[in-house]
Amino acid sequence: MDLHQLQVLRELADHGSIAATARALSVTPSAVSQVLASLQRQFAAPLTHKRGRSVELTGAGQALAAAAVTVATALAQAEASVEAYLEDPSAVVRVSGFHSAAVTFFPALAAKSSQAGHPPVECVDEDVDRDAFPALTASYDLVVAHRMSHTQPWPSERLAVVPLLREPMDVALRADHPLAQRERLSPDCLVDESFVSTHAGFSPADLLEAIAASAGRPMRVAHRINDFTTAAAMVAQGDLVALLPRYTAAPPLGSQVILRPLSGVRAVRNIDVLMRPEHSLRRGVSVTLQSLRLIADALVDSRRAAADRPPER
Numbered sequence: 001m002d003l004h005q006l007q008v009l010r011e012l013a014d015h016g017s018i019a020a021t022a023r024a025l026s027v028t029p030s031a032v033s034q035v036l037a038s039l040q041r042q043f044a045a046p047l048t049h050k051r052g053r054s055v056e057l058t059g060a061g062q063a064l065a066a067a068a069v070t071v072a073t074a075l076a077q078a079e080a081s082v083e084a085y086l087e088d089p090s091a092v093v094r095v096s097g098f099h100s101a102a103v104t105f106f107p108a109l110a111a112k113s114s115q116a117g118h119p120p121v122e123c124v125d126e127d128v129d130r131d132a133f134p135a136l137t138a139s140y141d142l143v144v145a146h147r148m149s150h151t152q153p154w155p156s157e158r159l160a161v162v163p164l165l166r167e168p169m170d171v172a173l174r175a176d177h178p179l180a181q182r183e184r185l186s187p188d189c190l191v192d193e194s195f196v197s198t199h200a201g202f203s204p205a206d207l208l209e210a211i212a213a214s215a216g217r218p219m220r221v222a223h224r225i226n227d228f229t230t231a232a233a234m235v236a237q238g239d240l241v242a243l244l245p246r247y248t249a250a251p252p253l254g255s256q257v258i259l260r261p262l263s264g265v266r267a268v269r270n271i272d273v274l275m276r277p278e279h280s281l282r283r284g285v286s287v288t289l290q291s292l293r294l295i296a297d298a299l300v301d302s303r304r305a306a307a308d309r310p311p312e313r
Helices: 003-015 018-025 029-040 059-087 099-113 130-136 205-215 228-236 277-281 283-308
Strands: 048-051 054-057 093-097 121-125 142-148 160-174 194-197 220-224 241-245 257-260 268-275
Touching: 003 018, 003 029, 003 054, 003 059, 018 029, 054 059, 093 099, 093 283, 099 121, 099 142, 099 228, 099 283, 130 142, 130 268, 142 205, 142 283, 160 228, 160 277, 160 283, 194 205, 194 228, 228 241, 228 257, 268 277, 268 283, 277 283
Parallel strands: 093 121, 093 142, 194 220, 194 241
Antiparallel strands: 048 054, 142 268, 160 241, 160 257, 160 268
């Protein structure tokens, strides 16, 4: 027994004949008869009987037709509940992000979520390796994830992927480091340097592997630190170098740490929002996603404006 069969029986109860039921459903009388025959085979008691040229429901048929009304009403209520949920601006939107994304996006996102008309947001930091980001979409409405441009793209056949930010990965070093005099740094320049890098599976450790491949020599990793703020602080205190994202973890202007772009390798980090396709149907999710995009655009604009500003004397 399926919903279509119940619908046909209900229409027969209302219209009183197979021909009238067929017209109401925009099908042929033969199609109506076939559905009724299939439904009848599922019950021992007869559901219909003929009265002259008309077909009437038996007591069992009337009981089943009444049940069909109950089923249709329940389905309509379920659909209305889903629609209400999708449009509910007060439903919490859960957002996860890795550490540097959390520092960059979460304060501004939390501030926006407190404004009238914006859905409430729950922010959770999830610092996982690149391959684990897609699985987080089972627990969160929006997952802020990162991957280097030279790595495999996200499984878009299973996920909705919204680009948020493309940022270069620069070499961070002290302002008085000998390499600071160069405008750009190639892999060959870095073979004798000691790096503060991330753990394997986290950017920019995979970029360091690409740099080593380009230089034809392994890079020397002295420390494994996933937190970019800590890495920048270590660079500021010695002869270490690190790879830092230009926008989300750039050292503050006026610090001892400066950034130099890389040449000879594709050094771009993609920050994307991952979600299950059905989550995008929620109004609160779409509003929160737009807020993340506005925060990302404002970040890039402010960083570029600061970089173009002449140094104070």
